[in-house]
Amino acid sequence: MSEKVVVIYSGGMDSYTVLNKALKQGHEVYALSFNYGQRHVKELEVAKEVCDDLNVPHKIVDISAINQLLAGSSLTDDIEVPEGHYEEESMKSTIVPNRNMILLSLAVGYAVSLKANKVFYGAHSGDHAIYPDCRPEFVKKMDDVCRIANYDEVEIVCPYLNNSKIDILTDGLKMGLDYSQTWTCYNGREKACGKCGACQERLEAFELNQATDPLSYE
Structure with missing residues (x-):
């Protein structure tokens, strides 16, 4: 009998690969996406x-509605999305507090139900430099608390926690995944900008995998 799991699925490359990995492992997958007021809401359509x-x-x-509490992110506020590599200091403006x-x-509440x-x-490891809530120590603590927060224990699983986006794409391409079915750009326009940190990291992953990104860029 297959195991029920919940996959937090944004519509981006990483969660798309995780979703398909969970399916290929034989899990009964329930995907969960969130509209938290992100400007790149296009990812939810994908x-x-x-x-x-x-x-x-x-x-x-x-x-x-939580955005009235969580101010100061260029993903949700009227603040320009920075351009440049993902690990640059300016990318800290893309942090949504405690997201x-x-x-x-x-x-986890959905999983319990x-x-x-x-x-x-x-x-994944490419997030560690900028996002505290993607670091191994955060995942470990969240896993600990989610195992005791309910009568039913829930495990937090991050298949690519110690891998780069390059590694994630390598794995996805081996699985035969179609990355035209993903959206990465922080600007929710018709085409990807190619300049924000998310786009640059994505393009770098394709280049280092000697593959062509199927998305159209401005």
């Missing part, structure tokens, strides 16, 4: 299309 195609149960939950702790808490015992999310 996520819905993918789940429809894969026949994966999918919920998109609107939690955008992953909030999303993981909601996903489903009687699922794992929540997957796509933190």
Whole structure:
């Protein structure tokens, strides 16, 4: 009998790979996406299309009301998205305060209601420099608390926690995944900008995998 799991699925490259990895491992996957007021809400449209195609149960939950509490991020406020490499100091403006702790808490609650015992999310080593809530020590502490927060133990699973986006793409390409079904750019325009940190990291991953990114860029 397959194991029920919840996958936090943004619609981006990393969570798309995690979603498919969980499916290929034989899990009964329930995808969970969040509208937290991000300017790149286009990623949610992509996520819905993918789940429809894969026949994966999918919920998109609107939690955008929390933005009256979580100010100061260029992803949710009227602040220009910085250009440049992901590890540059300016990219700290893309941090949404406490985002992953909030999303993981909601996903764990959903998992308990489903009687699922794992929540997957796509933190990876490329995030460690900028995002505190993607670092191994954060994941370990969240895993500890989520195992005792309910009568039913829930494990936090990050398959790529110690891998780079390059490694994630390598694994996804080996699985035969179609990355035209993902959205990475922090600007939610018709085409990807190619200049924000998210785009640059994505393009670097394709270049180092000697592969062509199927997305169109401005």
